[in-house]
Amino acid sequence: MATISIPKPSKAHDLPRRILMSEYFILYLCLFSFALLIPFIPVIATPYNLSNLFSNIWPLFAVAIGQTFVLIIAGIDLSQGAVISLTSVIGAALIAQAVDPVVFSKSPLWGSFLFENGAVLAHSPLGIPIAIGAMLAVGLLIGFFNGVAVSFARIPPFMVTLVSSMFCGALAIFLVKSENIINLPTGFTHIGDDTGFFSAAMIIAVVLAVLAQLVLSRTVFGRWLYAIGTNVRAAVVSGVPTRKVTVFTYMFSGFCAAAASIIYSSRMGMGRPTLGDPLLLDIIGGAVIGGTSLSGGKGKILWTFFGVIFLSLLGNALSLLNVPFFWIEIVKGAVILLAALLDVIRTRIFLRNV
């Protein structure tokens, strides 16, 4: 169900259509763009840059995996960025080694979680695992709320996740009065270290990806996802527990965001209430441009991987060209529109073909 059937050869412009509809379209695009950019920015092909590029790709890919699941059931999760921010703050608030009272004495967490000589679990041996567990739990919780609001209250997904995004973002800022919690234990910050190809980030992302793809292609749950995204009414009649599946899907999306947050927070060495804000567009853009459709029923983890690579490559190239920040934003916006346009075209071709 995850494969697109190649249309039968019919007209002269068949080759472009076949390329467009191919699973590897975005990969081709990446390689093509990469090759195109090398003469202009030779540094892009250096091992240093490539390793940098990939170390940025892994956590982004991890989040996008969750988004892919949500897109397959024809939903959308706009709250992932805020989940990253909130979980970053919560994790840090549990294990910061030293907290500056001048900065944090007004925070609502002061005296309960944050103390001058460290956060509440700062010196506990189980501190880091508990903090990680808490972050994941919060991600699951927010996902649960999103899922219930979408499947039981029947509020449109974009609205639900927009609201939860706002709420979580505000909550994160509220908890730390807009300040970053620093002084995280080295045990935690090591997670984000760039230990060559097999960094923790890479392992987390790949493990998530493999598990996610296995679920999609090998389990009942995965088949149910595609069924719901294709025709939810037919799925209901066929006995698919659509509401439960929806809730779990959004929970998984929250989980992925939290997992990525672990990597991002450990890399920055701080709990940052605005950590996830700039990421949302990359997440959605990556998933959609890779081929997962906004209208549901279609999607693969590999496609999302290609999409994320493409977007990161684009960002990488732009920053290497020293393009000012606002141009990057303009390009990102254009890319989102392009991704949506591509999706519209592909869907039309897909539906037309028998």
Added chain:
Amino acid sequence: MNNTQRMALPLLKNMPVILFVAIFILFSLLDQRFFAVANFSNIILSSSFVGVVAVGMTFVLLTGGIDLSVGATMYITGAVLAMLLEQGTPLPGAIAAGLIAGTLWGCLNAFLIAKVKIIPFMATLGTLTAGRGLGLLITQSRHIAVPQEMRFGAEKFLGIPLPIVIFALVVLVAYLVLNYTATGRQIYAMGNDPDAAKKAGLNTTRLTATVYIVSGFCAALATVIAISQQGSVSSSFGKGVEFRAIAAAVLGGTSLFGGVGNVFPGTVIGVLLMQMIQNGLIYLQVDLYLQDMITALVIFFAVFIDALRMRLLKRLERRNIRVEKGPGRVKAVEPITS
């Protein structure tokens, strides 16, 4: 069960007014100062520019769409306006240029959604990002102050502050368009049933394009008001406005699903309600950061009620097979078995 559903519906429909009165009473009880007349005019004054954006948003919501890019449109308008003023362009020219810039950005949305058929939230998410970038490009990320002549936010026209006058005018024109023009009524029709609208021969593409252009123009006009009051354009100008506008419209009774809502009293009440809540929270000295959270909860409440109303409506509209026939035509029939 049907009876409770039928009773719930008018309650849900009048939610804006009920909420308004309820919250007003609540805050007045919590803090006496809230009750003062001065506070009330303050509320309207601070909410004028959001109100104008919300009016534009109402048009879009009536067709079942959404415009997430209004904040970016505001920034572009503000950027053009401020930059031109900085370079010495006369005020009317600068304002006109700003309005045109913002409206053009709305035209981009119109094109992407009505012609290219990208779904509204995705299209406006893209133009939101690109638009912010464009604004930053124009201003080079600077914080630009505007000359004195632009700061007319405190001036009055017939004793009423200008921002409120403009807001009232916008509401008036919007009201006339929505209720007294063919286009306005067709917008409602399309929001209610797009298929029936097409069958009836309405130009749904034109109607869709129109609402996004209106939204862009309103955002641009709101910028003029906002700058006249704030006196400058910072790099975060317009951030978060889309949310407040959507919240105001939905709180005022406009449905996310289309076809339901009005600018007066609906959206106006919604705008005042949002501002009242914000003011009330400030008076109660509620933490600034907590306010955003409360706003999010309020919005959630509004869309929850909206979804509830839509479900009830769908259930009531379902065709019944068994109708109380009453005396007359159809004779009672004995089942036969053989």
Added chain:
Amino acid sequence: MVDMILQFVQVSKSFFGVPVLKDITLDIERGHIVGLVGENGAGKSTLMNILGGVVPLDSGQMLFNGQAYTPQDPRDADRAGIAFIHQELNLFTNLSIAENFFINKFPRQGKVPLLNRKQIRAKAQDYLALVDLHVSPDTLVERLSPGERQLVEVAKAISVEASVIIFDEPTTSLTARETERLFDIIARLHTAGKTIIYISHILRDVLELSDEIAVLRDGELVTHGPKSEFTINRMISSMVGRDLEHLYPDRTSRPSAQVALEVKGLSKAGLVHNIDLQLHKGELLGVFGLMGSGRSELAQIIFGLESFDQGQVLINGQASTRLSPPRSIKDSMAFVTENRREEGLLMTATVSDNLGLVALPEYSTRLVNVVKQGALSKAVKETVSTLRIKVNDAFKNQAKGLSGGNQQKVVLGKWLMTNPSILIIDEPTRGVDVGAKYEIYSIIDRIAANGTAVLFISSEIEELMGMCDRIVVMGYGEVLGSFERARFNKEEILRTAFRENGK
């Protein structure tokens, strides 16, 4: 020379290869009321849809006022002066009556683009007076009862000066008083010289209203003549026609005495009332009724897609408390719904994915629910071959590309893969060609022979008579009667369904 306002000349139409109208030649005299009757699927709606520009005809032509009439869409029909009052009304519930009248033709008011509400209201008032509807033209449509809404549609038709008005089952949602009012209006329209086509299954009304009556059966015009030539009996006999033409497989089983499914006093406001039903193992129980009789709704309630207010549903003697599709499937029930394209199939998914959808949990490991792809593929292949589903590669081809009959087999196959002990099928041969029909009948017979209890809902009286052990007739959400096989009689059954069984 008789003045024919409308002429159908050898009009034919097929859907997905299945002929629905065969060479219809029908002349309609100006100013007459023509009653169009026939069973479900006889072609009445299709013929009117062609007339109204909703679907194109395949061959033949239509003449309107002697001129060739080729509507491309409903607007052309509107412009020509043909108004079609559907069962599904095309009104905007959030607008007022007056606005609905003028939504695409608001009168201009000189230079200013503003509407002249007074003028609009006055004109609307006139139209409402014509249909005797005494409500303010400013009333929102959502406040009107179905009967009043229908009158608004009629008023719309009058307002566009339509010369031909088609009524499609207009009285199903009307109270007795509203029906009387509608008939008064039709009489007035008649006096005003309008031509009216009246489709209804309430034969008494058709007989009373019409000047002439046309009977369709199986896509053919069986008889057409002045009212004086018709009685209700004659209408029913014409609809019934010759004896069983289709071939049905010999039944290879007999129902057992064990009750698999029992329904007691089942009621749901507005849908069904006091339904009592017993379905035995190995039995093929047919449920017949005209459009809108509540059969599909009953099936949905039994399967758990719809809630109920009173009564009980007992499966193998056990009363089911909270019905839902997953529960029903666990209780070994299966439901082939009546619209396979919207509810039965994932059109863009492969045939194999469709076939496996319901039985998936049975072909998965207990932990983690990994799909046992090997076993599943084997079962899929078996199903494809047993049911003789014609497809190149079940694992690659989309369900969309199959013929109607094969699509229906896929839906059946999907449910059969769960080995249900109770199977509810709703219109299994709709839009299916003759050859595939026979195959489907054989499949159903084999299913019953296996001991499965089958509830067979259909609008085709012949296939029910050919296949079933018993037939229950429903109408207006109630059970109107039941017939044992030995007593099967087409006219009697039809009469019961039309509520014309004399009592």
